[in-house]
Amino acid sequence: MATEEIAGHSVEFDTEGFMVDHTLWNEDIAREIAQKEGIGELTERHFDVLKFMRQEFKEKGDGPSIRALKNRGGIPTRELYELFPGGPAKKAARIAGIKKPTGCV
Amino acid sequence: MKKLVILGGGTAGTIMATRLNDALDSGEWHITVVDQFETHYYQPGFLFIPFGIYSRSDVMKPKRDFIPSGVEVIFSPIEVIEPNENRVKLDNGTILNYDWLIIATGAKVVPGETEGLADQGWFKDIFDFYTIEGASALQRHLKFWEGGRLVINISEMPIKCPVAPLEFAFLADWWFTEQGIRDKVEIDFVTPLPGAFTRPRASSVLGDILQKKNVNLTPDFSIARVDNDRKKIIDWEEKEIDYDLLVTIPVNMGDAVIARSGMGDDLNFVPTDKQTLQSLKYENIFVIGDATNLPSSKAGSVAHFESDILFENFLAAVEDRPMRAAFDGHANCYIESGFGKGILIDFNYDTEPLPGKYPLPGIGPFSLLEETKMNHYGKVMFRWMYWHLLLRGVELPIESQMLMAGKRL
Numbered sequence: 139m140a141t142e143e144i145a146g147h148s149v150e151f152d153t154e155g156f157m158v159d160h161t162l163w164n165e166d167i168a169r170e171i172a173q174k175e176g177i178g179e180l181t182e183r184h185f186d187v188l189k190f191m192r193q194e195f196k197e198k199g200d201g202p203s204i205r206a207l208k209n210r211g212g213i214p215t216r217e218l219y220e221l222f223p224g225g226p227a228k229k230a231a232r233i234a235g236i237k238k239p240t241g242c243v
Numbered sequence: 244m245k246k247l248v249i250l251g252g253g254t255a256g257t258i259m260a261t262r263l264n265d266a267l268d269s270g271e272w273h274i275t276v277v278d279q280f281e282t283h284y285y286q287p288g289f290l291f292i293p294f295g296i297y298s299r300s301d302v303m304k305p306k307r308d309f310i311p312s313g314v315e316v317i318f319s320p321i322e323v324i325e326p327n328e329n330r331v332k333l334d335n336g337t338i339l340n341y342d343w344l345i346i347a348t349g350a351k352v353v354p355g356e357t358e359g360l361a362d363q364g365w366f367k368d369i370f371d372f373y374t375i376e377g378a379s380a381l382q383r384h385l386k387f388w389e390g391g392r393l394v395i396n397i398s399e400m401p402i403k404c405p406v407a408p409l410e411f412a413f414l415a416d417w418w419f420t421e422q423g424i425r426d427k428v429e430i431d432f433v434t435p436l437p438g439a440f441t442r443p444r445a446s447s448v449l450g451d452i453l454q455k456k457n458v459n460l461t462p463d464f465s466i467a468r469v470d471n472d473r474k475k476i477i478d479w480e481e482k483e484i485d486y487d488l489l490v491t492i493p494v495n496m497g498d499a500v501i502a503r504s505g506m507g508d509d510l511n512f513v514p515t516d517k518q519t520l521q522s523l524k525y526e527n528i529f530v531i532g533d534a535t536n537l538p539s540s541k542a543g544s545v546a547h548f549e550s551d552i553l554f555e556n557f558l559a560a561v562e563d564r565p566m567r568a569a570f571d572g573h574a575n576c577y578i579e580s581g582f583g584k585g586i587l588i589d590f591n592y593d594t595e596p597l598p599g600k601y602p603l604p605g606i607g608p609f610s611l612l613e614e615t616k617m618n619h620y621g622k623v624m625f626r627w628m629y630w631h632l633l634l635r636g637v638e639l640p641i642e643s644q645m646l647m648a649g650k651r652l
């Protein structure tokens with residue numbers, strides 16, 4: 139556990155860098171985590187992914203797999219890797235402020 | 244008469260048919276098992292076929308031998324489940340109405356999910372060993388193979404028996420040594436996981452063994468496609484790996500009947516309560532074995548431990564009593580490591596594989612997370628136990644709940 143000052147809020151992260159309380163999330167927090175994850179500026183397409191992830195998390199209590207993002211989120215896997223290079227399911231979940239999806243081990 | 248229908252007569256379906264047939268009053272209950280195939284395969288044995296250790300006949304027996312005579316068996320593909328109507332339609336035209344349903348349709352490999360995998364190289368220089376056809380074709384190919392780059396690749400997690408690909412690597416090292424061509428073979432283990440296995444302690448022990456056996460480990464590789472002409476597997480970030488012989492573990496999915504029935508997740512696994520094993524959506528449906536979406540290993544030992552839980556909860560549910568048995572995710576896997584040795588791991592949802600002794604604390608005879616000859620005998624004995632005890636629903640001398648006794652933190 140670690141608490142960090144992010145976009146003017148103090149936000150708690152678990153040992154693997156996932157936000158503990160997803161309700162504190164906002165777009166500015168996302169932008170700042172994205173910088174740390176080496177993703178750079180977030181585009182609208184990034185936010186499409188993040189919003190789908192948050193919605194799935196709220197409905198199911200678990201973040202979507204890459205396959206779910208493709209099948210139901212309408213985000214082709216190749217594009218997902220371009221948007222979030224180096225492990226998209228984990229990185230996007232961190233930036234979306236949700237817990238680590240059980241699908242990623 | 245109350246009707247119980249069990250879909251799938253594999254490991255889990257057979258155990259449940261046997262145990263519930265003994266427990267339920269035959270004057271009140273009619274039990275039906277449906278499966279598409281008449282042959283029961285001992286799938287853990289598929290691992291040994293490519294190396295000629297087992298032959299096909301060692302891993303097949305008629306399903307009928309294992310399903311008790313009081314249970315009706317129908318051999319037909321299942322067309323669709325209609326959970327809102329409480330009925331199942333079969334390809335042969337039969338319509339089965341049920342009061343209670345147990346889904347045990349398992350998981351299978353779907354090579355078509357990966358671009359270029361099931362193309363011109365399929366069964367020429369690309370093989371799986373998760374099917375009897377793949378394992379047998381690979382055995383014929385290996386007999387004449389003179390060496391080169393052997394790439395073992397897991398397409399996507401989860402897969403059934405997540406240790407089987409590692410066992411294949413260990414056995415390949417042993418087998419090529421026996422054939423006198425180990426120096427002509429480079430073995431590459433390519434996985435989407437960050438290490439050799441899913442959990443940290445086991446991952447580091449197994450990773451060390453790979454290294455000792457001179458097997459290269461490439462982690463974090465999520466295959467996007469196969470280039471059959473240039474003999475390369477390529478991941479989503481355009482990383483390329485050359486192969487001369489590709490042994491693939493294709494994407495594992497639940498059966499298509501689950502998708503046709505609108506009952507599955509993105510991999511056709513049925514959303515299931517991870518403790519009670521009841522369907523999350525339908526109260527009169529239970530799910531067991533590889534067909535569930537549980538975050539446990541997909542293994543025969545897991546199906547066996549789940550059967551204890553499902554047995555109790557089923558008997559409670561049909562009498563309207565509260566379901567008290569809770570599955571803890573217990574898995575217990577013998578890992579064949581070559582040269583007559585093996586490793587044993589024992590873990591559950593919350594506890595990763597730890598070192599120690601099993602099943603008797605301090606005594607064993609099996610050693611956890613350690614390579615021993617005794618563990619290899621455990622694996623050899625498992626086939627006998629499977630046919631004679633496990634499938635027949637006989638109580639095994641091990642607990643369905645994982646125990647901490649005997650484990651070292």
Ligand SMILES: Cc1cc2nc3c(=O)[nH]c(=O)nc-3n(C[C@H](O)[C@H](O)[C@H](O)COP(=O)(O)OP(=O)(O)OC[C@H]3O[C@@H](n4cnc5c(N)ncnc54)[C@H](O)[C@@H]3O)c2cc1C
Pocket residue numbers: 250251252253254255256277278279280285286287288289290319320321322347348349350372373374403404407498499500531532533534541542543544545546576577
């Ligand atoms: C290579 C390999 C090695 C393994 N090693 C081990 C090991 O060492 N230890 C271990 O514990 N486990 C091991 N396993 C895993 C183990 O075999 C499975 O986890 C176990 O068989 C699961 O049982 P199940 O009943 O859920 O599925 P299955 O036994 O696969 O049964 C499913 C049944 O459903 C039927 N079915 C499915 N769809 C339909 C349909 N539409 N219509 C009609 N019938 C249908 C199928 O024909 C099948 O008979 C291994 C598996 C493989 C492939």
